[in-house]
Amino acid sequence: MEEEITIRIKNLTKSFNGNKVLDGLDIDIKKGETLGILGKSGSGKSVFLKHLIGLMKPDSGQIYIGAIDIAPLAEEEISVIRRMLFGMLFQSGALLDSLTVAENVALPLREGTNLAEDKIDKKVKEKLELVGLKDIEEQMPDSLSGGMRRRVGLARALVMEPEIILYDEPTSGLDPIIANSINQMILEVKKLTGATSIVVTHDLNCINIIADRVGLLYDGKILAIDEKEKFMKSENPYVQQFIHGRIEGPIKIR
């Protein structure tokens, strides 16, 4: 059975100041799957994710979203694709400090649609409830905990009903209990929306709970990618070193 590919990346390269962060990366992402990308800190996971949504431009390579290669597109054109397809949860939520929680979640609707205010309010409440938050609409982001900020960030990412959701280190810096609640929330969102989800993280527990397939990003390439169970049992020395956290092995510690 041929599975539908939502995102296909071919030979993606990106350097910063002569330092190759992505070096010929290839990957296919299937429609409706949750793909976890593991990699050590500073391995270019966020850079990879930002290329998917056009926040960064590659030096070379193609990024097909459906049938469209977004790599050569202008910001305005990519913007249309983002509005139609994408939602992204940033590492620490990336909420705008000057707006309340409700205004943050409503932002994409207010700026990108002509929806009436009462409909916007209803949608904001609905999405906040979906991520397990109630009665915090009028609070300011700086009064929220790390876990709550991320929930609000996810509510904001969901408000445009995206088909593809990107998660940048959704659990980093959270205690195990809160981290797990975020993992459960990602599962819940997946069940309700059926969206294709891409999660970059170094948190194995997170991957174990949420991912269908797992890839390992190292040295600017995807070194191994497989169904989660097979990936965890893989004999690839890079994978084994990473999932067991060994100091000795092919992955260099810098």
Place this chain on the structure above:
Amino acid sequence: MANNNEDSSFGRGIQKAGEVIILLLRTLYFSTLAHRNSKRIIQQIAEIGVDSVPMVSLMAIFTGMVMGLQAGHELLKFQAQEFLGVGVAATLVRELGPVLTGLIVAGRAGAAMTAEIGTMQVSEEVDALRSMAIDPIQYLIMPRFVAAIIVMPLLTILTDVLGISGGFLIGRAQLNIKLYDYIRHMIDFVTLKDFANGIVKSIVFGGIIATMACYHGLKTEGGARGVGKATTLSVVDSFLLILVSDYFITHILY
């Protein structure tokens, strides 16, 4: 080797100039949508304008008073003290009003603008806006730009009025000049054209301050230190551009 370095720093200068001009043009383009963003513009007017009033007032009164002191005693030698009003008003309205107000607004509001946008840049809030298909230039930069070019002429008028009043206070207290004499010659010699030219300068300075502040804010990288560096650069660039453009505007207008 040295030649190479010069080339690259020259190249960087050209690149920076190009980037600033593109930012300015895009901001001007979005300024045609200002009416749809009136709430954010009013908020910025309050932040840039109203909050600058105490400092601008203090600066204006003391500048007027020191001019009263310096010029008054010189004029007294020629028994021409009733011309004090002309001296103070002409200097303020043509030059010192717009320039000093510009320097204060650049140091206060411009620095704050860079720090705010720079912090948003390093905490991924600017990327988050783009991920939601919201153009940061329309959402963040344009309201600040429009607010700055509205506020600067108003603050400059305040500087002119308070500076002239400060000059009179000293003239009255130390040289016994009557209000009628102080104003009579001023009206004869300081023309509407002088006033209008000063206002034109203040509008240009407002544009310079907002453009440089936002440019350096968006270019910020590397955490808290980066924000500090960007803020310094923003103030330095605004100061230099205000002083240099003041010469050229004066040259063109007179």
